[in-house]
Each structure stands twice: as C-alpha cells, then as structure tokens.
Amino acid sequence: MxxxxxxxxxxxxxxxxxxxxxxxxxxxxxxxxxxxxxxxxxxxxxxxxxxxxxxxxxxxxxxxxxxxxxxxxxxxxxxxxxxxxxxxxxxxxxxxxxxxxxxxxxxxxxxxxxxxxxxxxxxxxxxxxxxxxxxxxxxxxxxxxxxxxxxxxxxxxxxxxxxxxxxxxxxxxxxxxxxxxxxxxxxxxxxxxxxxxxxLAVEAPGGQTIAAIGDSITDGMRSSLNENRRWPDALARRLAREQGAHLAVIDLGISGNRLLSDSPCYGEALERRFQRDALGHAGVRTAVLLIGINDINFQSMPPRAGLDCDYPHTQVNADDLIAGYRRVIAAAHARGVRLLGATITPAALPPEREAIRAKVNQWIRTSGQFDGVVDFDAALRDPADPLRLRREYDSGDHIHPSDTGYAAMANAIPLEAIAGK
Incomplete structure (x- = not known):
C-alpha cells in the first residue's frame, strides 16, 4: 500500500x-x-x-x-x-x-x-x-x-x-x-x-536500475562485513567501469528465501514478493533471478521444535520450480521488465536433490523463456567435480561463495544482457 x-x-x-x-x-x-x-x-x-x-x-x-x-x-x-x-x-x-x-x-x-x-x-x-x-x-x-x-x-x-x-x-x-x-x-x-x-532513489535522466533478486547467494551471506562484497555490489562496480554512469544495481536477496513457499524467518515466497520488492522500485528495467536451492533443500530438513524456520517443508520437484519461474517471468513481462534467469549454483547435494537442480538448470539454459541467461553454475563449479564449488570460490560451507566467488559471479554476467543491448 x-x-x-x-x-x-x-x-x-x-x-x-x-x-x-x-x-x-x-x-x-x-x-x-x-x-x-x-x-x-x-x-x-x-x-x-x-x-x-x-x-x-x-x-x-x-x-x-x-x-x-x-x-x-x-x-x-x-x-x-x-x-x-x-x-x-x-x-x-x-x-x-x-x-x-x-x-x-x-x-x-x-x-x-x-x-x-x-x-x-x-x-x-x-x-x-x-x-x-x-x-x-x-x-x-x-x-x-x-x-x-x-x-x-x-x-x-x-x-x-x-x-x-x-x-x-x-x-x-x-x-x-x-x-x-x-x-x-x-x-x-x-x-x-x-x-x-x-x-534510496536519485533523479537521473536516462538512468535505469538492475534489480538482483533471490536468496542468500544474492543477499551476500558469508561475504565480508562492511565491505560490500556481494555479487550485486561487484556488478555495480563493474558496470560503473565498463558501462558509464547511468546504471544502478539494487540487492533484493533474502537469505533463506524460497521461490514457492513462505517461511516464518526467511520472508515471503519470491513469486509473491517479486512485484513489490523488484518491480515496485523506480527505474527497474532489468531483473536477475537466482532462486530455488532452498526449495530443493528445505523439503528434506527435519522439523524442529519451537522456531522452525524451514517450515513448511514443502515437497517440490523440477516441474514445480519451472512453473514458478514461468509465473515470475509473466509478472516481469507484464510490467515491461526484462528478466534474466540465473542457473542454481553447486551445493554438494545428494543425488535426488542434485537431479532437481540439474533439470532446472537445463530448462533455464535451453527453454528460451527468460530474456537472457546468467550461468552462475558454470562460473562457480569445480571443473574436476562439477557438483561442488571451486575451492577458491567456496566460503567454507560448500553452498555460499567467498568474496572471490561473488566477484566471479559478477564477472560472469554478460553485459549485453544486463544492460539491455
């Protein structure tokens, strides 16, 4: 309101x-x-x-x-x-x-x-x-x-x-x-x-905003405190160097967030908050969507007594996630906003969950439904073990990137896609 x-x-x-x-x-x-x-x-x-x-x-x-x-x-x-x-x-x-x-x-x-x-x-x-x-x-x-x-x-x-x-x-x-x-x-x-x-908005004729929205990997979990080392920060610096002074980047990631399910601790489902949190900001012309790993993981987490942040432990498969992506794409296009789909990054998952991630990533890469693809999976995976993060890109928990990993994510984004060229 x-x-x-x-x-x-x-x-x-x-x-x-x-x-x-x-x-x-x-x-x-x-x-x-x-x-x-x-x-x-x-x-x-x-x-x-x-x-x-x-x-x-x-x-x-x-x-x-x-x-x-x-x-x-x-x-x-x-x-x-x-x-x-x-x-x-x-x-x-x-x-x-x-x-x-x-x-x-x-x-x-x-x-x-x-x-x-x-x-x-x-x-x-x-x-x-x-x-x-x-x-x-x-x-x-x-x-x-x-x-x-x-x-x-x-x-x-x-x-x-x-x-x-x-x-x-x-x-x-x-x-x-x-x-x-x-x-x-x-x-x-x-x-x-x-x-x-x-x-915080500025009056900027000819300017536009890139909205990065997703979960903890967009939020910058485990990046260095007070140093702005999240991947949207690194992207903003890259755009300033390479694209001039007309593009802003905003970070709308929420740690623990899911595409399809709300959480007592981790915010509304992204498909429900997308219009408010991304499309509701002035100047947004392009958004980058990275979401899904928590939907895949939380369904397997055991219920906890007291505060259960993973509740509800919704069972999802690749088709469920793809349907959710389609709804977010439709919302973006209804507002004239280009939406780039980012592949889900490696997380050392057990085989049944890895199969969901692989199917979703294949759809993101090949379906043509997004206005462009950002292949974060390819940018961060270990060539010797593609199901895991490269060691230098791993913050230590095998899910969240290090500062170096977040920088690699920003460098992996094709500027012709992010700047709408």
Missing part, C-alpha cells in the same frame, strides 16, 4: 515536532522527474514468539535514533528516501530523519547533513502495510560512497520487520533525538540488519 502526500499530511498532523537545524532543506518537487532506485533492500517479518533465539531478537528502538549505512550505486544531486511499514501491526512513527555522508562508524558529516521530510513535515506516521517516498532533498549523492540515514523513532515504536542479513553494521542510540548529532558517542548499540528504510 503506497500512501499519498495528502494522506500523509493528515496522518502526521498530530505528531509534528520542532525541526532541528540542518545545512540544507528539501528540494522542490521536480515536474516530470525521472527517478532511479540507487540502493534498496527487501524486508521480512521478524518471528513474534516468546523465547526467540538471539539471532531473531530485534533491538529496542522506541524513543531512540536508528542510524543505518547505505551505499548508493548511482549518483545524483537530488534524492528521496523510501520507508515501509510492511508487516507492521501498528503505525510506524518517525519523528525526524536526516541523511548525511558517513564519516566512519556511526559518525557523520554535520556540515552536509540534510533534513528529510514527508509531505513537508518532519514527522510521519505510516499505517501498517504502508510505504512512502520522502520529499526530494538536495544532497549530491556520490556513487559507492557511504551515507547514514538517521531516524528518530516514536516513543512506542517496535521493530517487527527487518532485512536480517545486511552484511553491514548499523547503530541504535541511547534514548533521545540524535538525528543531528554528528558524533558516534550516543550510538551505543550495533546491529546487522536494515529496518524501515527500503530504498
């Missing part, structure tokens, strides 16, 4: 607060502006039950300032921030927000901090399920540079949705409004998720 600025004004009329002083103010709305999403993430609900494992316990954010670090993949003079209350059960209340260049850790450049407003107001209350783009702000985003988005949260705010594997350290302050505080001293807690901020 997207919320209009008129609706926003009505929602926030009762919670406005005094505005802190910032270096710059909101830019005027540009008529006919061409927006391109330069950074984004996908949300998943946080399991709500007693005695959660530490991995699924959200930080306390009520009345505190949350500072999140993002890296735009396309620059621009004017930007806007997207917030989301997806999976929320109560309004999302942000009392103040700013964006500023990161100065390392939780510190920011005070001189370049810009106040972010919504419908001309500093405070916003977003109903459950809603999402909203901010007013445009002039900040002059630089491609590949870190920016801190600071949000002073409502007095009763709880975190009920996040992007769990951010591979990025973010920060929560002690109680109070520290949006305008340039130092790191007030930010006493670290967490490695993203919350509420789901997109």
């Amino acid at each position: 997207k919320i209009s600025f008129a609706t926003t004004a009505a929602l926030i009329a009762s919670i406005g607060i005094a505005a802190p002083v910032f270096a710059q103010q909101s830019a005027p709305q540009a008529s006919g502006a061409h927006w391109v999403t330069s950074w984004a993430t996908a949300l998943q609900s946080i399991p709500q039950r007693d005695a959660l494992p530490p991995l699924y316990r959200a930080p306390e954010v009520a009345g505190r300032t949350v500072r999140q670090i993002v890296y735009p993949t396309l620059g621009g003079d004017v930007a806007r921030v997207r917030i989301s209350n997806l999976y929320g059960r109560a309004p999302l209340v942000i009392q103040a927000m700013a964006i500023a260049p990161s100065a390392g850790g939780a510190a920011v450049s005070q001189a370049e901090s810009v106040r972010v407003t919504f419908g001309g107001r500093e405070a916003v209350s977003l109903p459950p399920g809603g999402e909203l783009d901010s007013d445009p702000v002039r900040i002059g985003l630089k491609r590949g540079a870190p920016y801190a988005i600071s949000s002073y949260m409502g007095a009763e705010q709880k975190m009920v949705a996040w992007h769990r594997v951010s591979s990025q350290v973010n920060y929560v302050s002690r109680p109070g409004d520290h949006v305008a505080n340039p130092s790191s001293g007030a930010f006493v807690q670290r967490f490695t998720q993203y919350a509420w901020v789901t997109g």
Whole structure:
C-alpha cells in the first residue's frame, strides 16, 4: 500500500515536532522527474514468539535514533528516501530523519547533513502495510560512497520487520533525538540488519536500475562485513567501469528465501514478493533471478521444535520450480521488465536433490523463456567435480561463495544482457 502526500499530511498532523537545524532543506518537487532506485533492500517479518533465539531478537528502538549505512550505486544531486511499514501491526512513527555522508562508524558529516521530510513535515506516521517516498532533498549523492540515514523513532515504536542479513553494521542510540548529532558517542548499540528504510532513489535522466533478486547467494551471506562484497555490489562496480554512469544495481536477496513457499524467518515466497520488492522500485528495467536451492533443500530438513524456520517443508520437484519461474517471468513481462534467469549454483547435494537442480538448470539454459541467461553454475563449479564449488570460490560451507566467488559471479554476467543491448 503506497500512501499519498495528502494522506500523509493528515496522518502526521498530530505528531509534528520542532525541526532541528540542518545545512540544507528539501528540494522542490521536480515536474516530470525521472527517478532511479540507487540502493534498496527487501524486508521480512521478524518471528513474534516468546523465547526467540538471539539471532531473531530485534533491538529496542522506541524513543531512540536508528542510524543505518547505505551505499548508493548511482549518483545524483537530488534524492528521496523510501520507508515501509510492511508487516507492521501498528503505525510506524518517525519523528525526524536526516541523511548525511558517513564519516566512519556511526559518525557523520554535520556540515552536509540534510533534513528529510514527508509531505513537508518532519514527522510521519505510516499505517501498517504502508510505504512512502520522502520529499526530494538536495544532497549530491556520490556513487559507492557511504551515507547514514538517521531516524528518530516514536516513543512506542517496535521493530517487527527487518532485512536480517545486511552484511553491514548499523547503530541504535541511547534514548533521545540524535538525528543531528554528528558524533558516534550516543550510538551505543550495533546491529546487522536494515529496518524501515527500503530504498534510496536519485533523479537521473536516462538512468535505469538492475534489480538482483533471490536468496542468500544474492543477499551476500558469508561475504565480508562492511565491505560490500556481494555479487550485486561487484556488478555495480563493474558496470560503473565498463558501462558509464547511468546504471544502478539494487540487492533484493533474502537469505533463506524460497521461490514457492513462505517461511516464518526467511520472508515471503519470491513469486509473491517479486512485484513489490523488484518491480515496485523506480527505474527497474532489468531483473536477475537466482532462486530455488532452498526449495530443493528445505523439503528434506527435519522439523524442529519451537522456531522452525524451514517450515513448511514443502515437497517440490523440477516441474514445480519451472512453473514458478514461468509465473515470475509473466509478472516481469507484464510490467515491461526484462528478466534474466540465473542457473542454481553447486551445493554438494545428494543425488535426488542434485537431479532437481540439474533439470532446472537445463530448462533455464535451453527453454528460451527468460530474456537472457546468467550461468552462475558454470562460473562457480569445480571443473574436476562439477557438483561442488571451486575451492577458491567456496566460503567454507560448500553452498555460499567467498568474496572471490561473488566477484566471479559478477564477472560472469554478460553485459549485453544486463544492460539491455
């Protein structure tokens, strides 16, 4: 559910607060502006039950300032921030927000901090399920540079949705409004998720966005913390070098995600979230789909007492996955978006599961249903044992690539396909 600025004004009329002083103010709305999403993430609900494992316990954010670090993949003079209350059960209340260049850790450049407003107001209350783009702000985003988005949260705010594997350290302050505080001293807690901020777009005439969507291998699981070594990051750097300054790449992978089944921990099934998480972003003209290994694996996982993140243990075969791919392809084409199919990478599977992977990969390569093929399987497999990752590309668990492996994935993508030539 997207919320209009008129609706926003009505929602926030009762919670406005005094505005802190910032270096710059909101830019005027540009008529006919061409927006391109330069950074984004996908949300998943946080399991709500007693005695959660530490991995699924959200930080306390009520009345505190949350500072999140993002890296735009396309620059621009004017930007806007997207917030989301997806999976929320109560309004999302942000009392103040700013964006500023990161100065390392939780510190920011005070001189370049810009106040972010919504419908001309500093405070916003977003109903459950809603999402909203901010007013445009002039900040002059630089491609590949870190920016801190600071949000002073409502007095009763709880975190009920996040992007769990951010591979990025973010920060929560002690109680109070520290949006305008340039130092790191007030930010006493670290967490490695993203919350509420789901997109950063720039005004970029002629630009477009490549949406990478999938599971943990797109999410960058086991890549180096704070170093942007996921394959979509490496692709963004490659495109900047080889294709110029008009293409952005956004990473919409969710670790544990499946094509066909929801999960208590790993998000909605990709075929159901695809329209929102990929097609819903400004400027998306091409998407790369890598999904299916968890559908193949989770059906064989034993049920667990308590929190069973692999539930439901849906039985799937290659035909089930192919039917799901066809539905995603149709959704992309209905919106005029080109969809590239990526082969499922080696995972040292037992024979019955490997047979499913092999049949699916054969269909991806030969069916002609996708607008192009990205053969990640061929790029990562060991020539001496094609059912396994090459040793230098293996992070150690025989499923997820190392930083070197993620770089090899980015280099394997045919640019004539990714750039729509």
